[in-house]
Amino acid sequence: MSELSITNAKFSKWQSTHNFSNCKLKRHEYGEFLANYITGEKHGFVLNLNGAWGTGKTEFLKRFYTLLLQRKHPVIYIDAWESDFSKDPLTVVASELLTQLESFNSGIGSEEKTKQVKQFLSKALKGSLIGLAGIASAKLLNDSNIGMETVKQLFEDDSDNFRSQLTKDYAEQIEAIKEIRTGLGQLAEILQQNYSATLPVVVLVDELDRCRPTYAIEMLEVIKHFFSTKNFVFVVATDTKQLCHSIKAVYGNEFESQQYLKRFFDRKASLPEPDLEHYLSSTDFKYPNIDLFPYFSSQPESPTQNAVTVLARAYDLQIRDIDQLINKIDACLRTVDVTKRQSNKTQHINIVALVIGLIEQDKGIDAYSTRTNYYNSKFVPENHSFNVVPELSISEYITRAMSCVILSKETKESGYGQTYEYEYLPDGGVLGLNHSPRQHQAKHNWLMSLSKNTSLYNNKSSQSKYWLWDDLKALIELAGNIE
Template sequence: MSILDKAKYEDWKITHNFENCKLDRKEYGEFLSSYLVGEKNGFVLNLNGSWGAGKTEFLKRMYTHLLQEKHPVIYIDAWESDFSKEPLTVITSELLTQIELFNNGIGSQENTKRLKQFLGKAIKATAVGVAGYASKKYLEDSTIGSNAMMKLFDESPTDFMTQLSSEYSQQIEAISKIRECLSQLAEVLKSNYGAEIPVVVLVDELDRCRPTYAIEMLEVIKHFFKTDNFVFLVATDTEQLSHSINAVYGNNFDSKQYLKKFFDRKATLPLPDIEAYLNATGISYSQYNRLQLFPTIFNGTTDQSINKIVSVLSTAYDLHIRDIDQLMNKFQSCLRAAMNTLEKTGNAQYINIPALLIGLIEHDKSQDVYEKRTRYYSPEPELSKPNYAISDDFLSIDFIKQSMNNITYSKHISKDRWGESETNYLLPKSAAFRTEMQSSTTQEYQNFLGQSMSNMQFDSRSGCKYWNWDDMKKVIELAGTLE
C-alpha cells in the first residue's frame, strides 16, 4: 500500500488532480511543489491569492500531486477550526492524526507517545500565558486570567508564580522535544514506506478566521513547528490578512512588515486563463437556441462567443473565478426568463449578449454606474483595464461602451409631413457606425459592429422583441437575488 492510499484525503486523487484542473494550473502546481520540497527546517511559504482566485482548489490538487511524488502531506482547513480557542491544539491534532494514518502505527508508537506527552506540556504552559494576555488585552486586567488559572491549578499566589516559571521552562523543553519527535516521525515514514521528505503541511482558509486566531496560528507554526523534515504552505488573501492584523494592532501598525516574520517567502497564484476555464466547464447554450443571441464574434459558435466575451469582461472588470461562476449562473437565469417570455408571447427575443453581461457585472460591482444607467443614458463604465486590447484596434473600453450604446435610445427631433417638429427616441442607426466600419482594420471589430447593426433593426418590429436597457434591468435585478 502506497502513501497515496493512506492519506486522510486520498479520495482527492480522483476529484482533485492537475490533470482535471479546469484552470490549467498543472505547470505552476508542479513548479511550486518542486520548489517547496526543496526547502527544509520548517520553511514557511505564503501562497497569496485574492478572494475567489481558486486557492482551495489549487491546494487540494497540490495535495494529490505531492502524494503522487511520495511526500506525506498534511492538509489543515484553519477556518473549520476557528471555533477553537487554541491553534496549537488544532495543528498538533491534525499532525498526529494524519501522520498516524501514514505510519499505521508501525515503528512509530513510541515517538507518537512521546510527542503527545510533550504537546500536553506545551499546551498546558501556553494556557497559563494566554489567560493573562487575553484578559489584559480584552478586559484591561491581566489578573483576571491569572486568577482563573490559579483556581484551575489550586495554588497560592507564590506557588502560582513558581508553577508559572516551571511551566514556562517545561514549555521551552517541550518545544524542543516536539521538533525532535516530529523529525523522527518523518524519518520513520521514510524508512518504513520509502516516503520522500520533507513532510508538507498545507494550511488553508487562514484569512477567513478571526484576526486573533489567525495571528496565533501563524505564531504556533513559526515557533513550535520550525523543525527538520517539515515545510509549510499557508494560503491566504494576504491583503485581507493584513487588514485582519490591523484590526488587532491598529491602523498605524505595519502589518505587511509584521507578516514577513512569519513567512520565509511569498508566492502569488497566477491569474487563470478565463476563456480556457469556461471552455473546460462545458456549459452549453443549445437549450437557448430559439433566442436570438448576438453577436457571435471571433468566428465562433454561440458557446465560444459567450466564453470569449466573458473572458474580455473579466479582464476589464478584474473578475475572479468565484465572480465568474456567479456571473454565469445569473446569466443563465436571465436566459431562462427570456425563454419563458418567448413561450408566453411568441415574440422573437433579440438579446445583446455583452450588454446583458455588463449589466449583471455593474449591478454587482459598480452600483454607482448601474444606478445612473437608463434607457436614455449610458454612463462611463468603471474599468480596471479599459485599454485591454481585444485585437489591434479593438479595446475593451470600446467594446463595452458600444455594447451599452446599442441598447440605449437617443433623442431625435424631426419634421412630420405637416412641417411640425416631433421627438423620437431611437437606437443608433447604421450611419453612426459607418466611420468606424470604414476605419477599422480588424475583422473582429467589423463583425461586432456589423452584427450589432443588423440586429437593432428588429427594434419595434412586429413579432419581435429587441431587449433594451429596461428589459435587461428587470431580469438583472431578479437575478441579483441569487448568490
C-alpha cells in the first residue's frame, strides 16, 4: 500500500511557517476543536468560518491546513480571490481539487477513478454557464438550494425556452455532474484504501469576501451543487457581514442576504477574539535609548506594549490594524533614536499620545487635525467603558496622557514688575496624583511617571528633549506614508 505523502502537498511548507505552535493569537485549542468537529462530518458538509476583516482568517486557515495535513487528511486550499479574474469558478475548484489531490502521490493521477472524474468534468464544463448549470443540476438532482443567479434566469425565460436549452449535449452535461459527485466520493474511498488517507477530504476556501459579488455567489453555487458529495467537507472563510453587503450589491438593499447565505452553509463558526496581550508579548518593543512613558511599574510589559494593548481594545483595532500600527510606531521611534544620537539629549516620548495620534490619523478622526500644542481636541473611542487598572478608566487614561503633550499658558510678573507668558505642562496635582495610600498602586505609579516627565519640561532641563504634540504630529505625518 502506498502512503499519502504530506511532504508533497502543495502547501507543505506551511508545516514549518504556519502551525499552531507558533500561533501568536493562541488559537491552537480552537483549531483542534474545529478540526474534531468538521472531520466528524463526511457527507458534503459546508461550514462558514466567519471573521471580520483583519482578524487573521488567512493565518488561521494556513495553520488549520497544517493541522489537518498532520492528521493525514487530504486537504485542499483554494484562494478564491486569486481566481477572481476567471469567469468559471467550476473550473477553478475542479482544477485545484484534482491537482492538489494528485500532488500527494504520483499514483493518484493514474487511478482509473481519477481519470473518470476528469472525463466527466470535461463534459460538465463543455459550454457551461454556471448559473444555468446550477438551476439544471438542482432540478435534476432534487437539490432545493437553487441559487438566485439561476432563479433570475429561470423567471426571465418562459418554460418552453428553458426546455429547449436542455439539448442532448446539455443532458449529458447534467449526467456528468451526477457522475462527478459519485466519482469524487469513490475517489476519496480509494485514497483511504490505497494510500492510508484519513477521511473526509477537507477543502478550505479563503478570501471569498474579497471577490466580485457575482463571482462569490457563483463560487458558493458551485461548491453546494457540484461538490457537495460523500467524504468531502468544505470550510469557507468569509467576513460574512461584508459578503452580505456584496450580495445586496447584486440583488438590492432590501434583499435578505443573510437568509440567502444559509442556503449554502450547513453551519457557521466564528473565529474567537484574539488574545492581544499574548500576541504583543512576542513583539520586541525595546528602545533602550529612549525614555518612554507613562508606565505601570507593577506590570512586566514595556510602555509601548501596554499602550498598544490598551488602545487597540479602546479603538476596536483588528490584528491587521495592529500590525500596521506596530510598524508605524517602530518607524517613529527609530527616528527618535537617531535624534538622540545626533543631539546627545535624552528623548522623552509620551508613547500613549504617540499611539493615539497614529490611530486617529489612520482612522481620519477630526481631533487629530484640530489638536495643537495649546489646544487638546478630544475624541471618545468606540470602547470607552472599561478600566485599564483599578480606579483608572480608559477615558481618564486617554485624557491624562494627552494633557501631558499640550501646553497651558499663564501670565506672570517678574520681580522687576514686568509681565511674561509662562508655558507649562500639568504637574502631579493637576494630573490627580494622590499620595494617599487609598490610591491604587498601579494607577499611582502611572500618574507618577507622567508627573516625573512633565517636570523635566517645566524645569527646562538642558539635557532633555521633551516631545510635545506638534513634535509627535510631525513624526506621525511621516509614518502615515507607511502602509
